[in-house]
Amino acid sequence: MNVAVFGAGYVGLVTGAVFADLGHDVILVEVSQAKIEAIREGRSPIYEAGLDSMLSRVVRSNRLKVTDEPREAVAGSDVIFVTVGTPPLPNGEADMRHVRDAALAIGRSLSSDRRRVIVNKATVPIGSANLVEIWIQDGYGAAHPGETLSSEWFAVASNPEFLREGTAIDDTLYADRIVIGTDKEWAVERLRELYDPIVRQSFNPPPESQRPPGFDHVPLIVTDRISAELIKYAANAFLATKISFANEIANVADRVGADVKEVMRGIGLDARIGPRFLNAGIGWGGSCLGKDLAALTVMAENYGYVPRLLKAAADVNRDQRLLAVKLVQEELKTIKGRRVALWGLAFKPGTDDLRDAPSLTIIDELLRLGARVRVYDPVAMDNLRRQAPDLAVEYARTAYEALEGADALILVTEWPEFREVPPQDVKARLTQGVVIDGRNLWEPGAMRAAGLRYRAIGR
Ligand SMILES: NC(=O)c1ccc[n+]([C@@H]2O[C@H](COP(=O)([O-])OP(=O)(O)OC[C@H]3O[C@@H](n4cnc5c(N)ncnc54)[C@H](O)[C@@H]3O)[C@@H](O)[C@H]2O)c1
Structure with missing residues (x-):
């Protein structure tokens, strides 16, 4: 499958490297030139166990690329992950500026030649899937004045991330669960297919991350978008408590x-x-x-x-x-x-x-x-x-x-x-x-x- 990932930070890099290592074609879209350069050389710009060696492998084999140009990434993709940062504003709310920029860029580059799933993997407030849908249409309208993109051509899903820094590759491959929230059946099927090797544990473990003994299945929860968004916040609130x-x-x-x-x-x-x-x-x-x-x-x-x-x-x-x-x-x-x-x-x-x-x-x-x-x-x-x-x-x-x-x-x-x-x-x-x-x-x-x-x- 062709996968685009917006934001090559802790979550985006690991998500991109793991999907590339599982055999998908991944393109990362990043705004930081320093990060782009490091990734092109097969080096991880962040410290995360196993990531350097996995990145260098998938970059060398051309399964993972990186760009600052959203258009080419969106054009070739079936699934587009949004993994940009959502840092806190002074009042505690999530700052959605980067998500908005990414959604507008995606909207500007979308077309009606194939169906694409846009996946909020960043932690975003309840209702953000609706908002991202609007921003995507805004972006599309900016590129095609007076037109809207029929909603049959794209779906926005929520797929919150639960990885922990330090064990991010293990947490991605041997997750406790995968949560998918969307109201479109075809989008569920596409994400099911993407995650299938992880759900059924049918892949050969990479050298960086051994499968825990007896681990043979990851539960996949399919739900509505609002519940998926709240699952992420509820999980972190519980852990903090x-x-x-x-x-x-x-x-x-x-x-x-x-x-x-x-x-x-x-x-x-x-x-x-x-x-x-x-x-x-x-x-x-x-x-x-x-x-x-x-x-x-x-x-x-x-x-x-x-x-x-x-x-x-x-x-x-x-x-x-x-x-x-x-x-x-x-x-x-x-x-x-x-x-x-x-x-x-x-x-x-x-x-x-x-x-x-x-x-x-x-x-x-x-x-x-x-x-x-x-x-x-x-x-x-x-x-x-x-x-x-x-x-x-x-x-x-x-x-x-x-x-x-x-x-x-x-x-x-x-x-x-x-x-x-x-x-x-x-x-x-x-x-x-x-x-x-x-x-x-x-x-x-x-x-x-x-x-x-x-x-x-x-x-
Ligand atoms: N770090 C974690 O352990 C973790 C775990 C679960 C969920 N999350 C959530 O995932 C999201 C990302 O977190 P992170 O730690 O990876 O953040 P990060 O800051 O490490 O990475 C975000 C990346 O996005 C890039 N970016 C910003 N705007 C962009 C744009 N318009 N287009 C392309 N790239 C852009 C930034 O340059 C940066 O490299 C957050 O919502 C966070 O809450 C993080």
Whole structure:
């Protein structure tokens, strides 16, 4: 099948590379020349496990191309994915500017020579499939004054994306489910055909991503467009709430002397609750959870409902980030003039993504209180240098270098390399020996035995 993908970011690149690797002809449409150049050379412009090698393979074999010219991509396509960014506006609503630009460009290039499915894979507010349909007609009208394109020639579907950065290829090939929302039967059939190898697991796994043992099927949910759009927001709102719940219990555990890890193990074994997404710590971040929770909150309010639970989940999360600084302050008393090391900048391990990362909130608060901050992250430091060139932090070349002469360490991102560090090595480098374990990564007994003033979250 011929597939076009608008927006070669975290979602578009992975979607494009995976469909190309499954044997489809894929063309990415991107506005950033730097990204286009990297992709043409078979290099991934973002850090994502396995993506470099998969991209170089599909680019070399000519199954994946990239362009900044929408017309040629749309002309040859059967399915067009829209995977551009939908960042938050100051009031929490999703900014639909890039979706509108893409939809207008698609509309300008559409024709009545074949039927095409335009797929909203970006996370877009409820009702966006209707809106994209209108924008497509606007684009078509701009290119063909006075004409409209008969709706038999195109369908707009919602196909929300659930991949996680860091495991994006695995999540695409071995998804928990695929959701398709559209009111046109032929569009359902075409997307069913496109996803068929994934649904039936009939492909040979690529070297970058082994099939989990026993995994033989992905459930495919076909529904209406509005429900598909709400499924995405509801999923992320639930995940955010689940973590905030664990953090709320951690704060109670701290006060009553319980160990939140034991408590979460105890509740997670209940099949109705489940063990995942119950890790207490300094809270969630990333490009999706906060943004989607905020957008859902605004949508609910626009429709006359105050979503109290969602607001509380966001409040708990905001306070949780600052807890890391509060714990440093409890140990050091004065923060001004102290040196604090941060291990980890990315919002989670396995990615260089800094969008809404807790590290940024923590750095701002430490700097506001007058601390010197030295940071180390195995992959995300270049991104921070680029995004915030004036940020007054020092960059360390290694995890140990970040500790030299610091009073306290805050573990922000639980990269595997931090797990292995011997506590004595940390103790030897920290002047005050204060360690704030923002991810409950280490064993409290071992840390305290090494003489560290170790503080975890809810333990
Ligand atoms: N990142 C994730 O983990 C994830 C997971 C699920 C869903 N989503 C959703 O998917 C969407 C994309 O997210 P992302 O993280 O891939 O964003 P991103 O910012 O990494 O990528 C978006 C890309 O679109 C390009 N672009 C912007 N306007 C364009 C246009 N008119 N034509 C062509 N390209 C254009 C940008 O240059 C950028 O490369 C968002 O709605 C997001 O909420 C993201």
